[in-house]
Amino acid sequence: MVVFMGTFGRTSAVALVAWLALFQGYLVAVNGHNFNYKEALTKSLIFLEAQRSGKLPPNNRLSWRGDSALDDGKEANVDLVGGYYDAGDNVKYGMPMAFTVTTLAWSAIAYSSELQSAGELGNVRAAIRWGTDYFLKAASRRQRLYVQVGDPVKDHECWVRPEIMKTPRTVLQINESTPGTEIAAETSAAMAASSIVFRHIDRPYARRLLNKAKLLFEFAKSHKGTYDGECPFYCSYSGYNDELLWAAAWLYTATHKPKYMEYITEEAVSAVVDEFNWDLKYAGIQVLLSQSFFQGDQALKSYKYQADSYICSVLPQSPYFKIPMTRGGLIHLRDGANLQYVTGASFLFTIYGDLLRQFNQKVQCGDKQFDSTHLLAFARQQMDYILGQNPLGRSYMVGFGNNPPKQAHHRGASVPLTDAKSDVGCPMSFVRWYNKNAPNPNELTGAILGGPDKQDQFSDLRWTSVYTEPCTYVNSLAVAALAKLTCPVKP
DSSP, rough: EEEEOOOOOOOOOOOOOOOOOOSSSSEEEEEEEEEEHHHHHHHHHHHHHHHHSSSSOOOOOTTTOOOOOOTTTTTSSOOOOOOOOSSSSSSSEHHHHHHHHHHHHHHHHTTTHHHHHTOOHHHHHHHHHHHHHHHHHHSTTTEEEEEEEEEEHTTTTTEEEEGGGGGGGOOOESSSSSSOOHHHHHHHHHHHHHHHHHHTTTTTHHHHHHHHHHHHHHHHHHOOOOOOOTTTTTOSSSOOHHHHHHHHHHHHHHHHHHHHHHIIOOOOEEOOOOOSSSOOHHHHHHHHHHHHTTTTTTGGGHHHHHHHHHHHOTTTTTTOOEEEEEEEESSSSOSSSSSHHHHHHHHHHHHHHHHHHHHOOOOHHHEEOOOHHHHHHHHHHHHHHHHTOOOTTTSBTSSSSSOOOOOOOOOOHHHHHHGOOOOOOOHHHHIIIIOSOOOOOSOOTOBBBOOOTTTTTOOTTTTTTHHHOOOOOHHHHHHHHHHHHSSSSSO
């Protein structure tokens, strides 16, 4: 293993004193704020249903959504119906979709009992399978992976519901001559992680996923190259080494085959980082492999140190704390879907915090030592900010809590059902539905939006998309923390 030292660093910011209150049930009062984490968990999963493309099932929980994009893949003579729209538009991007599924699968693995107790394990599995069914179609031809459906430029020129869109459904693919290591490896990771989820409930399906994950990893490894087809919307700035390691880590977790351990310890490139998102996976890899180290794989010791380094960079009480935070205590790395970095940190702090507790481990940051209670408290504080414990006293999850957003930047939510069959041209669609300063007629239940700026301020207007656009991976990253908070004390 080659280790690249040096962080994707951020400037220092005001330190935050994390809360160390004990968790007591899923309805918790903190400084006068009550949050029903079970409700938040349920609604966070309903949002993912709002993002479904294709033929919707009879148990669809959103009455304003209908079937859409039923001819996807037709231009390439392949069935690509299904999958997820990534955000407020009607395009299916392979990279963020796969990351959404990988993180959902990890949540289902780590918190199956909590999800079961909350009555949401079935819904999480259904959300994962909605993605993996699509990936099996997208990877149905050897040495080829279909990675995008829809023309983002044309799509962004039109503001219409996916059920009635007429914009081109262009199909993009990667293959031996046009490689895309990041997307192939991320899809491999998604299918490998998901195979663990289905291993004991649908063994043949799990086997299909795992076999395809193995093939995609070999394809990604033997045909290296960055795919820029999803730019400027999803550009890979971190390169493909993290996705290759991410896929290998999940394949090793799923199979314990020596070949994947060999890749992890002898070929892979790792890095010390201070964030976790759809493009940058190193911190997630380090937490995942730390579990194998705790279980006895001594060759993975360096990953535990790197996971600790990530924690030391993000935890406010650490002497090595470096990431920017708002005065109100929110991680703020960038404008535009900033809450993805918040739910990403909560995700890893929750999982790693529970691993530290389970294996009686601690994190050493200089002269300070931190245990699971510090990590879990910080994860909870970040989620509580999203749910309403913030300077504005408002929720950033649609349909939840106090004064939630009303104008999510989202086509389906903003076009009323009474206009569902209206034949409106693209220019007029913005006049009629986008530019209207009024609440969306359809509630985008559970969507965690882009969130406030670095001054803790928020603009609830449809056209201020940096504040109001939702993304599937923002919500998928929230599932583990919310599941933990519904039942915070593990047996």
